[in-house]
Amino acid sequence: MKNEMELLFDAISDNEGFARVAVSAFVANADPTLEELADIKTAVSEAVTNSIIHGYENLYGYGGTKGQPADRSHINPGKVRVQCLLEGDMLHIQVTDNGRGIENLEKAMEPLFTTKPELERSGMGFAFMEAFMDDLEVESQPGKGTTVRMKKKIGVGDWIDRED
Amino acid sequence: MEQITTEDFQVIDNCLMIRLPEEVDHHRAGFICENADRLLCRENVCNIVFDFENTRFMDSSGIGIIMGRHRKISCFGGRVFCIHADRQIRRILTISGLEKIVEVLES
Numbered sequence: 001m002k003n004e005m006e007l008l009f010d011a012i013s014d015n016e017g018f019a020r021v022a023v024s025a026f027v028a029n030a031d032p033t034l035e036e037l038a039d040i041k042t043a044v045s046e047a048v049t050n051s052i053i054h055g056y057e058n059l060y061g062y063g064g065t066k067g068q069p070a071d072r073s074h075i076n077p078g079k080v081r082v083q084c085l086l087e088g089d090m091l092h093i094q095v096t097d098n099g100r101g102i103e104n105l106e107k108a109m110e111p112l113f114t115t116k117p118e119l120e121r122s123g124m125g126f127a128f129m130e131a132f133m134d135d136l137e138v139e140s141q142p143g144k145g146t147t148v149r150m151k152k153k154i155g156v157g158d159w160i161d162r163e164d
Numbered sequence: 165m166e167q168i169t170t171e172d173f174q175v176i177d178n179c180l181m182i183r184l185p186e187e188v189d190h191h192r193a194g195f196i197c198e199n200a201d202r203l204l205c206r207e208n209v210c211n212i213v214f215d216f217e218n219t220r221f222m223d224s225s226g227i228g229i230i231m232g233r234h235r236k237i238s239c240f241g242g243r244v245f246c247i248h249a250d251r252q253i254r255r256i257l258t259i260s261g262l263e264k265i266v267e268v269l270e271s
Contacts, residue, residue: 013191020221038221038252045223049190120197120232121190124224124260131259 003029003086011056011078011097013049019082020044023093030086032154039132040091040152044082046125047095047148051080055099055146059119089155093133095148102140109138168192173199178210184219188226196229201236210242214266217248227260234265245269 005026009015020041027040052058056078078099085092102108108115114123130136135151172183180203185192203209212233216222234244244266249257257263 013189016189016191017187035252041221042223042256045189045221049223049225053190120228121193122224122227122231122260124227128224128256128259 001086001088005084007082008079009082010075011052011058011080011099012075013052013058015080016045016048016052019048019080023082023084026084027086027091027154030089030091030154033156036152036154036156040093043129043132043150043152044093044095046128047093047150048080048082050125050148051095051097051099051146053119053121054102054115055080055097057100059116086154089153091152091154093150093152095150096145098145101142101144101146102138103142105138105140168195170199173203175203175207175209178208180204180207180209180212181215182212183215183217184222184226186218186220188219188222188229190223190225193225193229197232200229200233204233204236209237210240211245212237212242213245213247215247216250216253219253220250222253222256224260227256227262230262230266238265243267 007019007022009018023044024037024041027037032040056076058076078097081096083094083096107113109126111127112123114121126136126138129148129150133150133152137149138146140146168185174181180200182196182200184196188196200212214230230244237244246257246266246268249268254268257266257268
């Protein structure tokens, strides 16, 4: 069976939750384990967050707001596209942005490396995507944008049983 | 969904208790960091406790929050504790290596 869906939304952090919940609702048809769903949500969250804060540099929410509602007059316009394809028990996810792109992909993939240390993020985004999905591919052109492709087999069983 | 408010930050003795929201992601990270740091400067805080009781989702932004706070208090001998972490949260803490620098307490 083949099933496909596509989301297009503004690159603002409000949509991070929406993206991962929408993807997990889409995947729910394929009968994944709870752990697989949690993994997919985390990976989608990482990819979408990267597009928003690195691709389009929409950083509001971090610092300087002093508890006030975030100033939304300086949002960089841009969209994030999330495409999902279920082919049998294989899930393909593609997250695309037309943002600034990644200059040094090799460096960016290193755990703990970050170009925005002031945001106090962990630099583990790509490491998490790799850990939680079966396959990760990143394509990026500086000035043009970035595409992240991830694959995961659904219904394989859960890591909890394997670990215990 | 319950939003995190300033009520979720409490200083008890020399301990800052932070009750984390249901979902800890980049969208909510700014608020958590700002409030935690405000109390770290103002009050006499030595240790920080992150309470995951209501938390069902966390991504690497959450790791960033904990790493950043740990960096701020560890130079004065402070420690970071995580309580009520469910299996998924525990898994994130393990994969990120954070388990080695914070104390995950069995509940």
